[in-house]
Amino acid sequence: MRTSKHYSAKEAMAKMAKYCAYQERCPHEVRQKLYTMGLAYSEVDEVMDWLIDEKFLDEERYARAYVRGKFHFKRWGKIKIRHQLRAKQIPEKMIESGFSEINEDAYFNTLKEIIDQKFSSLQGEDSDLKKKQKCFNFAYGRGFEPELIQKYLNNILP
The missing domain is CATH 1.10.10 (Arc Repressor Mutant, subunit A)
Structure with missing residues (x-):
């Protein structure tokens, strides 16, 4: 246009x-x-x-700001953030640099928070297995890694 x-x-x-x-x-x-x-x-x-x-554009600075914003405010996981940055044609090296903005403890704590919130919202569900599956799908949709989600779900619901 x-x-x-x-x-x-x-x-x-x-x-x-x-x-x-x-x-x-x-x-x-x-x-x-x-x-x-x-x-x-x-x-x-x-x-x-x-x-x-003139430093108005900087891919690395953009990637860092994008990662910070989407993780802290939208509470997205790395998979979703990486996918969105690739769609914006940001090089993989810059994406990795952007991920240095995420503290690993904060990352896992955010995952725990979103799963705990989702789990508590499912109190009317009949089986723990159904709740666990819905929590998994929710966190996965937010872009968190399946193995990390599973690790936490195994801790709260053996």
Whole structure:
């Protein structure tokens, strides 16, 4: 979808500097936005290079901020976070760097909290096995690793 106005590379730089300064952006979404502004491929490359040189764009910084936000606020697991970052074309090396933002104890405690909350919401269910399966599915849907989920479920319901 193209806008009716065609921006020059210089106008796009100013607009994208504000766009990136407002919140962390991944290069893929910025590149897509530049194309919708009607810029040619060479102009898009010029603007992208400038944004990176001027530190408005940084994949590693983006990955770290994304991991922090999705883990702490959305309470997502690593599988879901990794999947979403891959969809944004973030390199695997940067994704791994982003995961350094997650403390392993905090990660397991978050998993325990979401399972405990789900388990307590299922008090009307008839069998512990059904509750356990629903808790597993819930945590797995949040992106937590199956072996970690199973480890905790085995502790609360032998």
